[in-house]
Amino acid sequence: MKKIATREAYGEALAELGTEYPDIVVLDADLAKSTKTIDFAKKFPNRFFDMGVAEANMLGTGAGLAASGKIPFCSTFAVFAVGRAFDQLRNSVCYPMLNVKIGASHAGISVGEDGASHQSVEDIALTRALPNLTVIVPADAAETKKAVLEAIKIKGPVYLRLGRLAVPALHENDFVFEPGKAITMREGSSATIIAAGLMVAEALAAAGELANEGLEVRVVNMHTIKPLDAEAVIKAAQETKAIVTAEEHSIIGGLGSAVAEVVCEHCPVPVYRVGIKDSFGESGAPSDLLQKFGLTSRHIADAVRKIKGLK
Amino acid sequence: MEAISWLERKAREIRRDIISMTAAAGSGHPGGSLSSADIVTALYFQIMRLDPEKPDWPDRDRFVLSKGHAAPVLYSALAERGFFQTSELLTLRKLGSRLQGHPDMKSLPGVEMSTGSLGQGLAVANGMALAGKLDYRDYRVFVLLGDGENQEGMIWEAAMASAHYKLDNLTAFLDHNGLQIDGPVREVMSVEPVADKWKAFGWDVQIIDGHDLSQILTAVEKAKEVKGRPQMIVAETIKGKGVSFMENNVDWHGKAPNPQETEKALAELA
Ligand SMILES: Cc1ncc(C[n+]2csc(CCOP(=O)(O)OP(=O)(O)O)c2C)c(N)n1
Numbered sequence A: 001m002k003k004i005a006t007r008e009a010y011g012e013a014l015a016e017l018g019t020e021y022p023d024i025v026v027l028d029a030d031l032a033k034s035t036k037t038i039d040f041a042k043k044f045p046n047r048f049f050d051m052g053v054a055e056a057n058m059l060g061t062g063a064g065l066a067a068s069g070k071i072p073f074c075s076t077f078a079v080f081a082v083g084r085a086f087d088q089l090r091n092s093v094c095y096p097m098l099n100v101k102i103g104a105s106h107a108g109i110s111v112g113e114d115g116a117s118h119q120s121v122e123d124i125a126l127t128r129a130l131p132n133l134t135v136i137v138p139a140d141a142a143e144t145k146k147a148v149l150e151a152i153k154i155k156g157p158v159y160l161r162l163g164r165l166a167v168p169a170l171h172e173n174d175f176v177f178e179p180g181k182a183i184t185m186r187e188g189s190s191a192t193i194i195a196a197g198l199m200v201a202e203a204l205a206a207a208g209e210l211a212n213e214g215l216e217v218r219v220v221n222m223h224t225i226k227p228l229d230a231e232a233v234i235k236a237a238q239e240t241k242a243i244v245t246a247e248e249h250s251i252i253g254g255l256g257s258a259v260a261e262v263v264c265e266h267c268p269v270p271v272y273r274v275g276i277k278d279s280f281g282e283s284g285a286p287s288d289l290l291q292k293f294g295l296t297s298r299h300i301a302d303a304v305r306k307i308k309g310l311k
Numbered sequence B: 001m002e003a004i005s006w007l008e009r010k011a012r013e014i015r016r017d018i019i020s021m022t023a024a025a026g027s028g029h030p031g032g033s034l035s036s037a038d039i040v041t042a043l044y045f046q047i048m049r050l051d052p053e054k055p056d057w058p059d060r061d062r063f064v065l066s067k068g069h070a071a072p073v074l075y076s077a078l079a080e081r082g083f084f085q086t087s088e089l090l091t092l093r094k095l096g097s098r099l100q101g102h103p104d105m106k107s108l109p110g111v112e113m114s115t116g117s118l119g120q121g122l123a124v125a126n127g128m129a130l131a132g133k134l135d136y137r138d139y140r141v142f143v144l145l146g147d148g149e150n151q152e153g154m155i156w157e158a159a160m161a162s163a164h165y166k167l168d169n170l171t172a173f174l175d176h177n178g179l180q181i182d183g184p185v186r187e188v189m190s191v192e193p194v195a196d197k198w199k200a201f202g203w204d205v206q207i208i209d210g211h212d213l214s215q216i217l218t219a220v221e222k223a224k225e226v227k228g229r230p231q232m233i234v235a236e237t238i239k240g241k242g243v244s245f246m247e248n249n250v251d252w253h254g255k256a257p258n259p260q261e262t263e264k265a266l267a268e269l270a
């Protein structure tokens, strides 16, 4: 099957939905070819604004557009959307609860060769701490397209975390994508893997591997980090007694932390976090980096074995 | 005159390195590295006070590559100047290499600042210049900015501060190649009239041909004479300079040449 990057799907979705939603405007910060907003720019040149290398200005302009009835999609790399423009995101977008959508591409270390300066490993932690912001991490192209549509429907700020790397399709048939409602990708009762983004595919591979060893593991695709589907987390804790989280993000403050918060308060069971262990990324081929930083199905399967006392 | 032709040869070597490195890496930024190759050559082989044996010598001149994506030009200059082996250049962007996709000061001797997020280098250079004044050291600080990079608000916050604190030990170069990623700077988000902006911010401003080594050397000599003000040298350059098919072509901002293109480029730079 052909792999597609979530940023590709983001660009396609914007270009497709632009006709039906005339209030959509798209802003970029000199990365339109990378974030794929170029598709929209070509189709709707009057509703596309390149702000140049000026991310803070882009977010502020988005706030003004939203305050005037538009639905702006502000797009750049995650590291700059959240890093350079955090204060604008906080004070001009989230606090006034303006209808700004942030398309943050090139998240995580799968950016590859550009290295640490361009690899956002902390954006989930930062965005999920912001009141009023919905934080979505789609796992494949189909989810991304649905997420863009849902983001349009949500009245308020939405952060879409997108990747550079082409990823496999996870859904054979059509499926329901509802922000805040996790998707159970595989049933199981021995443990639950809760994953997001490109780690969902790895989680499924890990579950397949563990099934061969007689361990039936549930896989939950937590595409919305905020609002978190606490019900799905509590259910997993109660029914499977052990949770492993998997994310292409620091283990500090991300999906693993969000899950652990819910588990500790409502149904304490062991939670192991697979993610980046408090370090910056580095240059290298994406697959080598995912291996080096412990973000593969093997690492997830090992964490499950460990949490089950089998290793 | 002989010195100039020697520098020109050096700049050509550095351009060859840029091509070989990005080709070996399979990714990277040749366009903006080639446009600044003459400036960086002049700095590392003539202008700056350096000792490759003592990269942390307190009295050394500093160079901040604010447009960090041009890392290949910096790495090549450092290697050719003896900070590390030129053979290491071909490890660019590979797993475990000290030559990260964007400069990492922790890993590579001679790199004065970790950069890559555009807009931040001038503020850092200000800090280095302020420290030089505080410590009564006579080193100079040089910084290289991109013209697209000039769109970042923080550049102008820093520009204000350099003038306010009368940082005459600071010299900036603007690589005015007219291109960024999404197209010509004038079309994406114009920064013009850029020289007037720097003047209005209180800087001494010169405009030169950024590929003429004698103009670069003369401009820096003049800049050193300026008292009480930071100096901006607006270098008119050509993105991709030296490789015909890369020149003035926005597509060569951030992609590596394939083997045929590499061969052609190296032949042109022979
Ligand atoms: C804060 C930030 N935003 C975006 C980028 C992505 N980016 C890398 S290079 C570049 C264009 C820079 O253009 P310019 O400064 O003119 O560089 P040059 O032409 O000298 O290569 C952009 C937008 C970045 N590195 N940092």
Ligand SMILES: [Mg+2]
Pocket: B146, B147, B148, B175, B176, B177, B178, B179, B180
């Ligand atoms: Mg430029």
